[in-house]
Amino acid sequence: MAPLRSRSADFGRAAEMASSQSKTLLRNGDDALINPSPQRGTPDSSESPLQHSDSILTINVSGMRFQTFENTLARYPNSLLGDPNKRQHYFVPDTNEFFFDRHRTAFESILYIYQSGGRVKRPEIVPIDIFLREMRFFQMGDELLEEFWIAEGYEKPKEVMMPTNKTQRKIWELMEFPDSSLSARIIAFISIAVIALSIISFCWETVPSETEKAVNASTGELIEDELDEKHYSPFFWIELTCILWFTIELILRFISCPCKVTFVTSVLNIIDFVAIAPFFVNFFLADTNKSNSSMSFAVLRVLRLVRVFRVFKLSRHSVGLQILGKTFRSSVQEFCLLIFFMAIALVLFASGMYFAEQGEPNSKFTSIPASFWFVLVTMTTVGYGDLVPLSPFGKVVGSMCALIGVLTLALPVPIIVANFKHFYRQENRLASMKSTAKGDEDGDDGV
Template sequence: MTECSPTRQRCELSKLIKINISGLKFLARERVLHRYPETLLGDVTRRKEFYCPDTDDYFFDRHRPSFEAIFNFYQTGKLVRPPIVPVDIFFAELKFFGIDNQAINMVLDKEGYRQKSESCPKLPEAEPKRTIWLLFEYPETSVWARIVAILSVCAIIISIASSCAETIPQYQEDKIFDFPQNATRSSRLKMAYGSTFYQVETACIVWFCFELFIRFYASPDRIAFIKDIMNIIDMIAIVPYFLTLIFLLGNVQGSRSAAVFMRVLRLIRVSRILKLSRHMTALRILGRTLILSAGSIGLLFLSLFGSMVLFGTFVYFADLETQNTDFDSVPATFWWAVITMTTVGYGDEHPRSPLGKLAGGVCVLSGIMFLLVPVPGIVANFNRLYTRQRNVLSDDFIKTQDETEKVPKKPL
């Protein structure tokens, strides 16, 4: 028996299998179907449910054009959607025949689609953490969650608007932090909080801190919460306020280094605009697009840098003997080179010699070519990510189909 087993196994793998797809018949060897044993056709046990002894074939009342691509997948290992088959129908057929998710995802990725995630998001098990987490993290779950999201967006916009408005000359309050050396802490706080902009900033910070700490409290995984880039941005957004408060209580604003540090803190406050990406899908897609296009963007900057040095050096030596030249050194030409290559052309600096003007013309043309090269790739990445975000295919409708479709039907 042991000597006959390999021979018998080879015979079984060479057996010709007849597959009937709504009247259209396909022939395949058992070994071809056995390449993918986890699929419907590769699993002999599951396949038996569709066997029709009268016609000695496996009958499936399914979509014929889709199965032609699936049948080709068994033979060649390549899965390609036929152009005449809609993506959702093809996706349903792939799911029915049990094609593995890796092959399905490769097809959907090429088509600009993606599957609905089968894994549920990790949620806290205990109350009230679960309710709080849904309230602050998933605006689509309830009306109150949407209200919380709207409040958060309003706080971000008001904070950014306040930071910009306080630089307008008629609204500037630069002296609100200039206290006498003998001023007490209470008097300093009273003078600081007398500023309208500082009151608005404080109100926004109260909301940001409350939102951050309540989400940290309800988080199902606090380590992952701290490592999340969006939460890191939230932490950075509130740091300038508390550092300013420390300077205020310490009355160290008089020194020059402290003044420079205060300007840096004001600059960091602008980073709060990144908090909007938590509530705006398009901003997150833009960020992922820049990450995916990092190679193209890096090549662009490298090309611009090389051209800046090349054309800047050429123009400097071309205008070296020219009177009233705008360039007294090679680094002084870099600003002109960048503005010229980006086709902005302020005109504040320009070459005066014929050779310098010729170099300027070539610099413009080179800049246009360098800027155009990475643009198609960046646009393609954005379109692909944006399309994938919108085109989500779910197999829920497969489960709601009439169960009689899964029962083998005999051909008429």
């Protein structure tokens, strides 16, 4: 009987131990349900939120939660999320997460920058100014901002050289940067007004007056006495005033420029010089020997024609003309392709028109070079009508020339238009970037 009692006692003790263990487990389970242990890597009130480098962080952006590794954010340690001290200000212990009351859709792309190692992709539904503000708020840095503009199709302009001398710098800003100050805007407005006055005077001067109708019928040259009278006409004084302004402007810009070689080789500066030089050459040739008067008059006509290049001086103050110039420079290959196609069609259709019209007695297509004008006018859809095919075969060739001309012109035009849209979009984005940066600076000053 003793062994049986000992065995029952052992079974009783084992049952009590199992019961106590089960109660302990149930109690621990209830505690775990009531006070769950924090997730691996997420910060709590008793432990630093970034104790482990591979911990998972929860980021709440206006109600939308994102989770990522800490070492993913550490790829950009100077940013708001990458710096533990900076993001600690936005940590909420009650919810064990970082909370940001910011744009949710934009944050998806910002988090992707950390995940992809620097690829900036703006969502199409997020405007550029909003996305820029979000990137600046999260302190993504200038390199990523530059990467953003490159992804948007904007090419960063070259760094502008500025004179080291304070006085030269002030003059250079007045003459080259109209947005730098009110005085620079006034000077730019005066320059535009003088250019417009010079162009109007140049055009109005060609209107004949009663005293200027005395022209030598045999040579077609102005009488020499009238040339002297021209120096005292109102147009001469208008021209003199404009030339003095252009000369002073060019001299001041040359004196204050940071690099003389770059200034001399600039296309716009060459245009400025070409617009000024004819006046002084004209004034010098007006006092030359009377024996060389015929040569002087011929040169004067050419120099007067060169004055029309002043219209290109407006490109210095017009963004639209600058965009057009960039479009032409980037579309050189397309223009060459268009000229190549036109040259081939010119030879083919001019030859066809000449042989088709060879039997007509009153035909004006006397040679292949004489037919070039008809083909060129027809392919460009101008159609002056001075040369008209008379034979049925000539009309067939002319019809084919018109159809091929429309197709030839239509091929490179979309590419040129796309280049124009590209540069126009870049200018708009540049203006948006400047306005956003100015707004941020004003906001910082207000704070």
